[in-house]
Amino acid sequence: MLEALLSGLSLVFEWPSIGFLMLGVVLGIWIGAVPGLGGIIGLVLLLPFTFGMEPVPAMALLLGLWTVTTTSDTIASVMLGIPGTVASQATILDGYPLAQQGHAGRALGAAFTVSAFGGVFGAIILAVSLPIIAPLILVFRSPELFMLGMLGLTMVGTLSGSSVLKGLIAAMFGLMLGFIGLAETIAVPRFHFDTLYLLDELPIIPVVLGLFALPELLELAARNVSISRVPIHQAEGGGVLDGIRDAFRYWWLALRCCVIGTYIGMLPGLGASIVDWVAYGHAVQSTKNNPRFGQGDIRGVIAPEAANNAIKGGALIPTLAFGIPGSLGTAILLSALVVQGIRPGPDMLTVNLHITFSLVWMIVVANVVVSILLLFLARQVAKVAFVPGHLIVPGVITFVFMGAWLGGASMGDWITCLTMGVIGYVMKRGGWPRPPLILALILGNILENTFQISMRVGQGWGWLSRPVVLIILAIIVLTIILAVSGIVKKKQQQAKEIEKIDPGDEGEGNANNPLISLPFGILLAIMFIWAGFEAQPWEEEVKQFPVAVAFPAAILTLAAIFYDVRNVLAERRRATGWSAVFRQSADKAVLGRSLIFFGYLVALILVTFVIGQKLALALFIGVYLWRWGGYSARISIGYAIGGWIFIVAFYDRIMNLLFHPSWLHGWIVPLLPEWLPTYLF
Numbered sequence: 001m002l003e004a005l006l007s008g009l010s011l012v013f014e015w016p017s018i019g020f021l022m023l024g025v026v027l028g029i030w031i032g033a034v035p036g037l038g039g040i041i042g043l044v045l046l047l048p049f050t051f052g053m054e055p056v057p058a059m060a061l062l063l064g065l066w067t068v069t070t071t072s073d074t075i076a077s078v079m080l081g082i083p084g085t086v087a088s089q090a091t092i093l094d095g096y097p098l099a100q101q102g103h104a105g106r107a108l109g110a111a112f113t114v115s116a117f118g119g120v121f122g123a124i125i126l127a128v129s130l131p132i133i134a135p136l137i138l139v140f141r142s143p144e145l146f147m148l149g150m151l152g153l154t155m156v157g158t159l160s161g162s163s164v165l166k167g168l169i170a171a172m173f174g175l176m177l178g179f180i181g182l183a184e185t186i187a188v189p190r191f192h193f194d195t196l197y198l199l200d201e202l203p204i205i206p207v208v209l210g211l212f213a214l215p216e217l218l219e220l221a222a223r224n225v226s227i228s229r230v231p232i233h234q235a236e237g238g239g240v241l242d243g244i245r246d247a248f249r250y251w252w253l254a255l256r257c258c259v260i261g262t263y264i265g266m267l268p269g270l271g272a273s274i275v276d277w278v279a280y281g282h283a284v285q286s287t288k289n290n291p292r293f294g295q296g297d298i299r300g301v302i303a304p305e306a307a308n309n310a311i312k313g314g315a316l317i318p319t320l321a322f323g324i325p326g327s328l329g330t331a332i333l334l335s336a337l338v339v340q341g342i343r344p345g346p347d348m349l350t351v352n353l354h355i356t357f358s359l360v361w362m363i364v365v366a367n368v369v370v371s372i373l374l375l376f377l378a379r380q381v382a383k384v385a386f387v388p389g390h391l392i393v394p395g396v397i398t399f400v401f402m403g404a405w406l407g408g409a410s411m412g413d414w415i416t417c418l419t420m421g422v423i424g425y426v427m428k429r430g431g432w433p434r435p436p437l438i439l440a441l442i443l444g445n446i447l448e449n450t451f452q453i454s455m456r457v458g459q460g461w462g463w464l465s466r467p468v469v470l471i472i473l474a475i476i477v478l479t480i481i482l483a484v485s486g487i488v489k490k491k492q493q494q495a496k497e498i499e500k501i502d503p504g505d506e507g508e509g510n511a512n513n514p515l516i517s518l519p520f521g522i523l524l525a526i527m528f529i530w531a532g533f534e535a536q537p538w539e540e541e542v543k544q545f546p547v548a549v550a551f552p553a554a555i556l557t558l559a560a561i562f563y564d565v566r567n568v569l570a571e572r573r574r575a576t577g578w579s580a581v582f583r584q585s586a587d588k589a590v591l592g593r594s595l596i597f598f599g600y601l602v603a604l605i606l607v608t609f610v611i612g613q614k615l616a617l618a619l620f621i622g623v624y625l626w627r628w629g630g631y632s633a634r635i636s637i638g639y640a641i642g643g644w645i646f647i648v649a650f651y652d653r654i655m656n657l658l659f660h661p662s663w664l665h666g667w668i669v670p671l672l673p674e675w676l677p678t679y680l681f
Helices: 002-013 017-033 038-050 055-072 074-080 092-100 104-129 134-139 142-159 164-178 204-223 240-249 251-265 271-286 299-322 328-339 353-386 389-405 411-430 435-457 461-465 467-498 514-534 540-574 578-588 591-611 613-628 633-654 663-671
Strands: none
Touching: 002 017, 002 055, 002 353, 017 038, 017 055, 017 074, 017 353, 038 055, 038 328, 055 074, 055 104, 055 299, 055 328, 055 353, 074 092, 074 104, 074 204, 074 299, 074 353, 092 104, 092 299, 092 353, 104 240, 104 251, 104 299, 104 353, 142 271, 142 435, 142 461, 142 467, 164 435, 164 514, 164 540, 204 389, 204 411, 204 435, 204 591, 240 251, 240 353, 251 271, 251 299, 271 299, 271 435, 271 467, 299 328, 299 353, 389 411, 389 591, 389 613, 389 633, 411 514, 411 591, 435 461, 435 540, 461 467, 514 540, 514 578, 540 578, 578 591, 591 613, 591 663, 613 633
């Protein structure tokens, strides 16, 4: 064993393996930091280059990239409130509020420190667990995975801000969105509105980017503010070193979340979907000392970041031991191993044990190196929080829309992104928490499929008596009790603090604007009732889950509408008239400028059909800076040209994306001289 361990270490530090590992780390930093890219796309891009390489250098390149994306994705989550990857969604709940308080450096310092700890911990568990973990993994079948999914849904209470009722409704809305498309058990189309685009379910990346990114960018644009609401000279106690100290201060929380990340990560098909939410929920429920989760609590950054980096080691356990990939990323790594002539399974613990340990060392080295690099860069990155918002918005809009395009290269992805942006804006301003929607959307199909399989294999409800199912059920009950017991205390504390917070910075699900919330609730109630009746003609297996969600959701939504109506009438009694109520509500929601902002985005999509994405995005950058930001024509044109060059160079030449065919492209290409590259347009 010791000989194989040292042999694996020597393989990593041999040339060119160490060089390819460092190259993978550098590429992973970039790919993880850009919204919409992520480790899977990076692996797909690099995989063909490894076909002619030796096994260890090839895996060093791929693992170096894949390992570090869950560290560098923290940059977008903290600085922009945009999940860099699926695994960093929970980080935005406290990371972005910290950046708004001028403490971006602190959030990044803590995140990068626990990321190194989590990554190394996961690698160690991978090395130790491989020979003994087989019985545990084999215990988890469909019933256990269903109950774990239900455990993830119980985190809704911790993610719901001041309104657990709205959190539950948002989760049910997310479940209904997850039912869109062909049912997996029987190929029956559901809620697709006779469009081919929706037959293949809603793509997660455009939904996440629209729901979280666009409302935050609208905030910067409409209020003409920087990310930080505090001037740089007043942002005391928010440096990188403060974050590092926080990471060591809360080492016990980080360790517990590493365990959560590692052992949830090893469960095929589920790990990355819920691990950050489970870790975040654990942090909320286990914290008693003055928690400010959702408003800038550093523990809300430490918990998910420790877990989502430990998950990489856990995810490789079933991949190496059984050849069962736990996620799409590990499926690509599995294919790379097979191409290299390495067969996952028992051989990885015997004849190829040195290869296995070399993979473990790669994860350790990559995590340590990326954390050191990013800690050195964190101070400079944190300064972006003080840059004028108008300079940030057009560039990030480019990343957001191109990130959405990566999902399926369809204009439907852009329309989905924009639609979810409008929904995200209304939810944020109306006090509807957004995280439960995303969590439920991710878990919807997993829950439905594992439940159907459990009922078929178990021939009924007999699977509920399985020992692990009962253990998880007990944990679910305990989680619900802890969540309910903390609701009153959380409401009292937030009621005191929200009065001191500017509109738009209240924290997730804490906004109080019933005139914005009420129309959204009415639309949700209509949607739930329609969906319940729409599902009636379907076969039992197909309609079972949608009906079970739709009608209870409609009842809960009617209750939320009642509370909103009551709050509207209360505001009317305090105001001088209805006009004052509407005016105050519109001012709190920055409604006028928000409509103009979304008008810009609608125009971007319409212009794209005419002149194509490359020119349309460049035109958007220039027009936004000149008309909205008030910058000079020289700055606006220069920024636009820079954006156009980047889109052509990175998304076209490097990533070789297929762009939407425009009217201008079909008309002008035949007229261009042969020496002028057509890919410029």
